[in-house]
Amino acid sequence: MTATVSFRPTTGERAGSVRDSLPGEVSDIVERASSAAPEVAATSPRERQLWLEAIAESLLDHRDELVRLADCETALGQERLTGELTRAAAQLRFYAEVAVEGSYLDLTTDSPTATTPALVRINQPLGPVAVFGASNFPFGFGVLGNDTASALAAGCPVVAKAHPAHVLLCARLGDLARDALATAGAPAGTFGQVVGFDAGVQLVTEPAIRAVGFTGSQAGGTALWRLANERDVVIPVFAEMGTVNPAVMTPASTARTSEVAAGFVASFTLGSGQFCTKPGLLLAPAGHGVAAEVGRALAAAAPSATMLTRGIAEAASTGVDALVEGGAEVVARTGRSDKGWSADTVVLAAPSTALHVGSRLLEECFGPVAVVVEYASVDEAVLALGQLQGSLTATVVTDGTGTDPHAALLISTVARNAGRVTVDDWPTGVAWTWAQQHGGPWPATSAPGSTSVGAAALDRFVRPVSYQSTPDPWLPEPARAADPWRLPRRVDGRLELA
């Protein structure tokens, strides 16, 4: 019998372990989710709002305990984790509000004409969703994070896979969620959790699972995506993966290089650089000493970095070596400590010629590492940006006057290959609002039109069904003339508010 062992990143010591789920246990948990699916799908968004509120309340009620446990396993710090727990509770409430608003159902009705039948189109929940949370946000993107909150809000049961980097926290969160849901009257099987690598693989291949949400590395996300693509019935995998997230300075922005350098360092070292939105590459005009200035800013900030896992710490270190092999040179480096899973924070510089197809510089180096590439002309910067992989975010740094002559060109250039564009604003924060987009072109996301944060997160877990010539009493309840959920809708092509 195997177990998933938890470690303290600050010391590398063992913190505990959780027994891995056996194959029969995984099947049982999926079976319970599958049995609950029709009942969950039939509940109104207002009922599900009570469930999500109950989970949010439970998180807040157990805040101190949960933050201590999370800090023990992740070393992300109590302040950050307290903020993140509060965020996770707010997200649960936000997705419930999005469901109650009802646009996610996209109710559309066509009256019959002489040549066309009556049609009523409405989204339906897909069924049980497997959620693989992230290592780096144990609350916000963890087993009760955006994916779980948006899937439950959309009317889908969830089976989460516990993250090995904080398995004790996952187990506790799972217990709290199940208790809260039971007290709030949700069907048994609305939320379940499995533990262990093999259990995760089995989860994706279980026929009753209808979609997968994943946040993590490109290697992990594409592996799950390939696995799902080999099923008899292929299911969508919404994998949000790591990317380079370029930032580009306009020529005029060099007037404020020291401010930009400090902001860039703060952003790429935040949370030890363990953000999927970390800006990993700064394109700057040559001849203004930007790389050196970023190096000085790093030395001045002198951040220390404890990484989430031994593997991540090692990959950050070998990643720096690979960047050097790829043509970059180290400009500044702060020393790691010899306790636990510490890593150097590093600024490198590289010539723009190093940004060619196949270059290591085009790939993410997860951790507190960034590369400054100096460009000779804006045309060269545009060409270099065209070489990059699809990214979650891209940042344009202007002179701040609102009249920077190169801003428009660089903004439209980066928008072709990113999901979110930030202007004079670092990308590391991701607001959970209606207009948020946290997904981008491959390989930032396996489904480039999807988002794991923001109101549209629910759209991943529903699919439309059209009902033709179907008498009102036999339509799904929310689509009936009585309009019990008070939905916004489109009638004969015209939008109508609720």
Add this chain to the structure above:
Amino acid sequence: MTATVSFRPTTGERAGSVRDSLPGEVSDIVERASSAAPEVAATSPRERQLWLEAIAESLLDHRDELVRLADCETALGQERLTGELTRAAAQLRFYAEVAVEGSYLDLTTDSPTATTPALVRINQPLGPVAVFGASNFPFGFGVLGNDTASALAAGCPVVAKAHPAHVLLCARLGDLARDALATAGAPAGTFGQVVGFDAGVQLVTEPAIRAVGFTGSQAGGTALWRLANERDVVIPVFAEMGTVNPAVMTPASTARTSEVAAGFVASFTLGSGQFCTKPGLLLAPAGHGVAAEVGRALAAAAPSATMLTRGIAEAASTGVDALVEGGAEVVARTGRSDKGWSADTVVLAAPSTALHVGSRLLEECFGPVAVVVEYASVDEAVLALGQLQGSLTATVVTDGTGTDPHAALLISTVARNAGRVTVDDWPTGVAWTWAQQHGGPWPATSAPGSTSVGAAALDRFVRPVSYQSTPDPWLPEPARAADPWRLPRRVDGRLELA
């Protein structure tokens, strides 16, 4: 130098040929589409409406010539083809209207708060789309059909792959489209076409192609989907594929068995059974002689069937043999002619025990072939429906009174595994309206949330980008405060009409 040869299905004689595109030609056509993409994306929906109107006008202006050519290559009949050409022109106009309405851009704005930045989210065209049209609808789902119309309406250049079953028509349609677009002022490269199997493979692997639309067989659709999944930058493939499309009669509907049998025969033999929405399976209560009645209806109608290609004719014949091997028996068969690519029209019957996992009865037999399976109880029917593949459509036949006691259960059962549910209405017609859904769970569609017909068809060819803290002049034009396209939008969570 290879060529694609066209044949007359009525006689099997050669009708002509078109030279296959060389690899360099394919690259050039894609390059022109790629060069045109930014300009196409920047045009307003009203400008693109003029382009689509011009193509529609050209189709109608060349109606007699096009119908004659299509009938020569497909044998679908001048009446049907004239109607389909009119439909194709109307579709081009419909998708343009959907674009002008503007909801497909999903404009969403969040005002900044103390803790969140300003965000503006708007959909952007993906870029060049490869379109693989269907054999069975040379106008409606062909190189100028739904996929091309919705991609152009959404602001994406299109490179179509000519269908080998009507390659002469494709070549002519391509010329007309290019001429119409040029006259209407569209950039060169807005529409291109390639010919030949190898050219189609190359098209999917060309880096500049950003999405694929496909209508056809499961084998063809999944092959393209696998090819796209092996790219460095994976792109979405929207493959709409053939399925069984079950119909189920309630017990009470047996009061009108002869009417149902006649309707079923008319639907499954329409267009020689060459509809992706053909109902291929009728589940009927045992003890009412439904299979025999369907057999009598077929004998009475005595349709003849000329198939689109030799391969389709042969597959229809071997498909019947496979159904017999799978446990079905032939109830009625009308003889094929010995001229050209004729096929039998066939009704088979099978016990419900034949509907087990792996059974040939669960797969589509493309052509004028259908199976009647009699069930002993409604519970057995529900179980049998649960064995079926995902389908584009599913039909429930009731007693027509609106109070049929089993209708609600069977409607909700089939809705779990189909994209469109028709009640007392055969599924073979597909209206191009706002509420249409022509897509379904795998393997009906490679992307179960997508549709190739109806207003939502545009959604496949755009992706969202959020602009954070971005001054108004640097937002994409339609997202600016001046609102030049007069878009409906969501502001701080509230829908606002245009």
